[in-house]
Amino acid sequence: MKKSMFALFLIGVLAFSVVASGCIGGEKETETKTEYAGKIAIVYDVGGRGDLSFNDMAYLGASKAAKDFNLELKEVQSKQESDYLPNLRSLAKSGEYTIIIAVGFMMTDAIKQVADEFPDQKFAIIDGYVPDKPNVMSILFKENEGSALIGALAGLIAANDGKDTVGVVLGIEIPVLYKFEGGYRFGVAWAEDYYKQKEGKDVDIQILYTYTGSFTDPAKGKTAAQAQLGQGAWVIYQVAGAVGLGVFDAISEYLQSQGKEFGPPFAVGVDSAQDWIKPGVIIASMMKRVDVGVYKAVEAAVKGTFKGGIVELGLADGGVGVSTIEDIKEMLESLPEDVRAKKLEEIGVASEEELLKKIEETRKQVPDWVWDAVKELEEKIKSGEVKVPKAFNKDEIEAIRKAKDWKEMMKLAEEWESE
Numbered sequence: 134m135k136k137s138m139f140a141l142f143l144i145g146v147l148a149f150s151v152v153a154s155g156c157i158g159g160e161k162e163t164e165t166k167t168e169y170a171g172k173i174a175i176v177y178d179v180g181g182r183g184d185l186s187f188n189d190m191a192y193l194g195a196s197k198a199a200k201d202f203n204l205e206l207k208e209v210q211s212k213q214e215s216d217y218l219p220n221l222r223s224l225a226k227s228g229e230y231t232i233i234i235a236v237g238f239m240m241t242d243a244i245k246q247v248a249d250e251f252p253d254q255k256f257a258i259i260d261g262y263v264p265d266k267p268n269v270m271s272i273l274f275k276e277n278e279g280s281a282l283i284g285a286l287a288g289l290i291a292a293n294d295g296k297d298t299v300g301v302v303l304g305i306e307i308p309v310l311y312k313f314e315g316g317y318r319f320g321v322a323w324a325e326d327y328y329k330q331k332e333g334k335d336v337d338i339q340i341l342y343t344y345t346g347s348f349t350d351p352a353k354g355k356t357a358a359q360a361q362l363g364q365g366a367w368v369i370y371q372v373a374g375a376v377g378l379g380v381f382d383a384i385s386e387y388l389q390s391q392g393k394e395f396g397p398p399f400a401v402g403v404d405s406a407q408d409w410i411k412p413g414v415i416i417a418s419m420m421k422r423v424d425v426g427v428y429k430a431v432e433a434a435v436k437g438t439f440k441g442g443i444v445e446l447g448l449a450d451g452g453v454g455v456s457t458i459e460d461i462k463e464m465l466e467s468l469p470e471d472v473r474a475k476k477l478e479e480i481g482v483a484s485e486e487e488l489l490k491k492i493e494e495t496r497k498q499v500p501d502w503v504w505d506a507v508k509e510l511e512e513k514i515k516s517g518e519v520k521v522p523k524a525f526n527k528d529e530i531e532a533i534r535k536a537k538d539w540k541e542m543m544k545l546a547e548e549w550e551s552e
Contacts, residue, residue, distance in 0.1 A: 171231045173199060173431055174207040174224045176217070178237030180348040180374045181210050187348075187374050187404045187423060191236040191259060194424030198431035204231065217243035225251040232257060232434035234427055238309050244269060255439055257430035259423055260309045267441040270433070272426035274446050276309065277316030278514050279419045279453030280370070281521045283401050284320020285327070285510050286417060286455070287368035289503045290397060292328040292336045300341040300366035302357045302380050304348040304373035311524040313372045313403075313419075314342060315533040315542075319521050320510070322539035327506055341366055345376050354379030362387050362398060368416070370401040377403060378410075385414045395498050406456035409480065412491040416499065418456040425452060449515045455507065461492055522546035 175195045177188050192208070199206040207230070209220045217240045224233050225247050232255045235244050241261035248256050248269045257270040264271065287299040301317050303310050318340060325336050341361045345353040354376035358369050362383065369384065371377030377400075384400045395413045402408060402418030426446060433439040446452020473485065482488045496504075513519040522545045524530040529549070536542045 168203075169205040170203040171435070172205045172207060172229050173232050173234070173434075174209065174230045175234045175236060175427070176209045176220050176224070176240065177211055178239055178348075179211050179213060180237070182208075187421070188236055190405050190421070190423035191234070191427050194427030195234065195431065197424065198428045198435075202431065202435045204431070204435070211240075214239060218246065221247040221256075222250065225254045225256075228254070231255065232431055232439070234430060235259070235261065236423075236427075237261070238307055255434050257427070257434075259426060262443070263441075264443050265441075269441050270430050270439065271443050272430060272446070273443060274421050274423075274426070274452050275448065275521075275523070276312040276419075276421060276453060277319070277521045277523045278448045279421065279455070280313045280316030280372075281320035281323070281514065282448075282455050282507050282511055283370050283417070283419045284317040284322075285324045286320070286499075286503065286507050287317075287370060287401065288321040288324025288338050289328060289506055290399065290416070290499055291338055291367040292324060292332075293500060293503060294367060294397060296365065296367040296397075297337060298339045298341060298361075298365040298367060300343070300358070300361035300364075300369040302354055302361070302369060302371050302373055302377065303342065303344045304376055305346055306344040308525050310344070310372060311526070311530040313370075315524040315530055316521050317370055318533055318536075319539055319542045322536070322542060323510060323519075324506075326539060327510075331502075345373055347376050348374035350376055351379035351382070355383045358383035358400075359387075367397050368399045368401060370403070370419070372403050374404075377407075381407075381411045381414055385411050388414065395495055397498065399498075402456070406460040408456055408492050408495070409461055409488060412480070412482075412488060413495050416495060420454050420456050420460065422446065422452050422454075448511060455511075458489065458493060458496075461489065519543065520546040520550070522549065 180188050182188050182192060195206055211217055211220055221243050224230055235258040238260040244256055244258045244261055245263055248266045252268055255268055257272055259272050261271055263269045291299050321338050321340055325338055328336050341364055343357040345357055347353050354373055358380040361369055369380055371380040381400050384398055388396060399416035400414050402415050404421045406420055407418045408415045520543050522533055522542050524533055532545055533542055
């Protein structure tokens with residue numbers, strides 16, 4: 134999937150139009166400029182727009198907020214890590230922006246520095262932990278909760294098919310990705326126990342994991358996924374931005390080599406509802422609603438309710454979750470007809486109905502009881518009956534890796550919460 138194609142999609146969904154009005158005499162039309170109520174800015178991480186997940190979801194949230202609150206949106210792309218500080222500083226120095234949003238954990242240090250330099254400027258950062266500055270809102274997500282549902286889905290698909298291996302391909306090894314990995318491990322362990330209770334059979338599912346060291350190189354994702362497929366991975370969860378496109382390609386090519394239109398093996402998408410990218414290959418996605426977080430930050434700044442500190446969004450807040458058919462329908466219905474037609478052509482289907490039918494057929498490869506089990510786990514997490522551990526550092530993720538079952542992992546969660 135090329136970046137240009139997704140850019141077209143985004144333009145079709147959220148582009149702002151220029152308003153034209155006729156002159157009094159009706160002899161010609163003159164172009165008038167939109168009068169904005171203010172400005173907002175968003176600074177992307179090195180992964181950038183077109184990753185079909187994290188950065189693109191941030192754009193969607195910022196664009197929707199800009200439209201709803203009549204704001205001009207300024208986008209700034211960081212080409213390398215050394216760009217973070219000057220990009221943020223330049224925007225803050227202008228004094229023009231109601232709020233400046235940094236997308237990504239790796240901008241944490243830069244945000245801290247610039248926030249001190251410009252104490253009257255409001256900032257928000259996605260995935261950065263800045264708890265003690267009144268002008269910085271840190272928007273975090275309970276990726277561990279959403280990933281637990283994906284782990285349960287992967288584990289139950291494998292167990293139901295008599296397989297014993299699943300995988301996860303990740304980007305750069307940073308603390309936020311430990312939350313994904315730890316939650317995924319919890320879900321797989323929960324699935325082992327659920328399957329034993331249901332079928333009376335012991336299962337022991339191995340988890341292969343690979344940190345690729347990148348969020349931008351699909352070739353690394355493809356290589357990692359090919360290696361995991363070679364070791365018997367039956368479901369592979371991608372947590373790597375644009376690197377994950379390579380995961381999808383690897384599984385697609387594997388299925389083609391077996392003469393199969395539908396998995397398993399399956400891929401699982403991340404951040405946005407990526408199911409549509411390769412229907413038949415992607416069984417679901419762990420939606421991390423970065424768009425919701427960005428929108429909430431802008432809304433707070435515009436309405437005067439902005440407060441520095443931590444905002445954390447989980448299953449109960451709609452901040453994370455497993456993608457649904459409705460998510461796909463909502464996306465498609467938001468597209469203008471010409472853009473929608475072009476997109477369907479690039480995917481290789483004749484109509485929206487055909488795409489949705491193929492996505493639904495993909496999901497039917499998995500028994501209803503598996504989906505019901507995932508929903509059961511979701512409700513237990515929402516109610517607090519089940520607590521998913523949240524790893525923030527190397528020691529904590531190692532503790533989760535060594536835990537013998539999900540109940541031991543839950544004890545870790547309770548211990549860490551009480552500290």
